[in-house]
Amino acid sequence: xxxxxxxxxxxxxxxxxxxxxxxxxxxxxxxxxxxxxxxxxxxxxxxxxxxxxxxxxxxxxxxxxxxxxxxxxxxxxxxxxxxxxxxxxxxxxxxxxxxxxxxxxxxxxxxxxxxxxxxxxxxxxxxxxxxxxxxxxxxxxxxxxxxxxxxxxxxxxxxxxxxxxxxxxxxxxxxxxxxxxxxxxxxxxxxxxxxxxxxxxxxxxxxxxxxxxxxxxxxxxxxxxxxxxxxxxxxxxxxxxxxxxxxxxxxxxxxxxxxxxxxxxxxxxxxxxxxxxxxxxxxxxxxxxxxxxxxxxxx
Numbered sequence: 001x002x003x004x005x006x007x008x009x010x011x012x013x014x015x016x017x018x019x020x021x022x023x024x025x026x027x028x029x030x031x032x033x034x035x036x037x038x039x040x041x042x043x044x045x046x047x048x049x050x051x052x053x054x055x056x057x058x059x060x061x062x063x064x065x066x067x068x069x070x071x072x073x074x075x076x077x078x079x080x081x082x083x084x085x086x087x088x089x090x091x092x093x094x095x096x097x098x099x100x101x102x103x104x105x106x107x108x109x110x111x112x113x114x115x116x117x118x119x120x121x122x123x124x125x126x127x128x129x130x131x132x133x134x135x136x137x138x139x140x141x142x143x144x145x146x147x148x149x150x151x152x153x154x155x156x157x158x159x160x161x162x163x164x165x166x167x168x169x170x171x172x173x174x175x176x177x178x179x180x181x182x183x184x185x186x187x188x189x190x191x192x193x194x195x196x197x198x199x200x201x202x203x204x205x206x207x208x209x210x211x212x213x214x215x216x217x218x219x220x221x222x223x224x225x226x227x228x229x230x231x232x233x234x235x236x237x238x239x240x241x242x243x244x245x246x247x248x249x250x251x252x253x254x255x256x257x258x259x260x261x262x263x264x265x266x267x268x269x270x271x272x273x274x275x276x277x278x279x280x281x282x283x284x285x286x287x288x289x290x291x292x293x294x295x296x297x298x299x
Contacts, residue, residue, distance in 0.1 A: 077266060077267055078261075078264045078265065078266065078267060079260050079261055079264075079265045079266060079267050079268075079269050079270045079273075080261060080267075080270075081257075081261060083267055083270035084257055084261075084270045084273045084274065086270075087270045087271050087273065087274035088273070088274040088277050088278070090142070090274070091141060091142065091145045091274040091275065091277075091278045092145070092274075092277075092278055092281065094142050094145035094146050094149060095145045095146075095148055095149040095152065095278060095282065096149065097146075097149060098145065098146045098147070098148065098149020098150045098152070098153060099149040099150070099152045099153035099156060100149075100153065101149075101150075101153065102116075102119075102149065102150040102151075102152075102153025102154050102157075103153040103154075103156060103157045106150075106153070106154055106157070107157075108154075108157055108158055108161050112154050112157075113154065113158075115150070115154065116150065116151045116154035116155060117151075119147045119148070119150035119151040119154075120147070120148070120151040122147045123144050123147035123148040123151060126140050126143050126144040126147065127144050127275075127279065130144065130275060135268065136268045136269065136271035136272045136275070137271075138271055141271055141274065141275045141278075144275070144278075145278060148278075148282055152282065152285070152286075155286075155289070156170075156289065159289055159292075159293055162293070163292065163293045163296040166289060166292045166293050166296060167289065169288075169292045170285055170288040170289040170291075170292050171285070173288040173291070173292065174281060174284050174285045174288050177243060177246070177247055177250075177284055177288070178250060178281060178284070180247075181247045181250045181251060181254075182250070182254065185250075185251050185254045185255075190251055192251055192252060192254075192255040197252065200245075200248040200249075200252075203245065203248075204245050204248065204249070207241065207242065207245055210228070211228070211229070214227045214228045214229060215229075229290075231293065231294050232294070235290070235294055236291060236294045236295065239287050239288075239290050239291040239294065240291065242283075242287040243284055243287045243288060243291065246280055246281075246283045246284035246287065247284070249280045249283070250277075250280055250281075250284075253273070253276050253277050253280060256273070256276070257273045260273065
């Protein structure tokens with residue numbers, strides 16, 4: 001299971017993790033699962049010959065025939081929901097601690113802005129390294145969380161100095177979006193299918209490319225007011241779209257976690273689940289912070 005970063009994620013279980021993966025080649029006589037790197041192609045990514053980690057489980061075949069994922073056997077070393085919750089709490093907690101320390105120790109100055117940019121670049125590099133690794137590295141993931149926290153702490157203080165209370169409102173908004181997305185997903189109102197993932201990914205890629213072009217225009221002073229990322233109505237619409245894209249990636253995260261637990265992913269994959277969730281939640285928080293500032297207006 002790869003990270004859910006909306007910009008550069010390589011989603012799917014690694015074929016080298018010792019169990020069936022989203023990117024695995026099709027087995028002889030089985031469906032062409034994951035031939036396009038799509039974790040949801042052809043339904044169950046594990047229902048292929050030799051790809052089910054429960055091949056020796058006498059109840060596995062019966063469960064698959066009934067259309068339900070096999071129940072994980074009582075073995076150790078498999079990822080559980082408790083593992084995901086604990087690793088996610090550690091990773092998000094590291095982000096929070098880094099943000100609080102940066103807020104308390106780095107006053108809003110040009111120097112602190114430079115440190116924030118440096119921290120963001122380091123976090124980006126660590127995230128890229130982890131995204132291209134075949135196995136989870138807790139040190140890389142927690143390092144990413146710490147530097148990301150420093151960046152968020154500085155920009156949050158910057159926003160709070162101009163729009164008092166904006167970070168607190170952004171935190172509440174991020175919690176609301178995450179909770180609502182989980183509720184909608186668990187209620188079955190959103191079904192993560194191949195078509196859903198395909199359309200969502202196309203929209204997300206188009207959005208990222210558009211934002212990259214917009215950033216280039218701003219740097220070249222062609223759009224000095226921020227272009228699509230201005231602090232006006234157009235910027236608000238773009239911010240809402242970005243938050244909806246973040247919610248889309250949350251549903252993919254939830255689906256991958258659910259499938260990983262159902263099909264017995266190794267326990268270390270819980271770190272990748274936490275990594276993906278953290279990156280998505282950070283994305284939503286940053287966009288929510290901008291949105292709160294836009295609706296607050298210039299005070």
